[in-house]
Amino acid sequence: MVKTKIVIxxxxxxxxxxxxxxRQCSKCLxxxxxxxxxxxxxxxxxxxxxxxxxxWQITPVWLSLCTHCGKCVKACPQKAITVSF
Numbered sequence: 001m002v003k004t005k006i007v008i009x010x011x012x013x014x015x016x017x018x019x020x021x022x023r024q025c026s027k028c029l030x031x032x033x034x035x036x037x038x039x040x041x042x043x044x045x046x047x048x049x050x051x052x053x054x055x056w057q058i059t060p061v062w063l064s065l066c067t068h069c070g071k072c073v074k075a076c077p078q079k080a081i082t083v084s085f
Contacts, residue, residue: 004068005084006036006060012080016042016055020078023056031075034065 008014015021022039029037041047042055060066066083073081 003085004063004066006063006066007082008058008060009080010057012078013076014042014057016045016057019080021056022058025077026058027075027077028058028072028081031071033069033071034062034067036060036062036066037072
């Protein structure tokens, strides 16, 4: 069984760390047919109103679904995603 590793550079993608806002991009989510990624509130960020979060990030969650097609890497305008196995 191939062990997939997907790394996202949050300095390029993730508005809590200075990257672009994933809510306005999300091209990797759109390109990924098996839906490996999830968009969620950024972890470890203090929000003034936690019910209205302002900081978001993309996280690869279901790595076993990854087909190693590379569509997410090609779709990312920030070149923030690397996939290895």
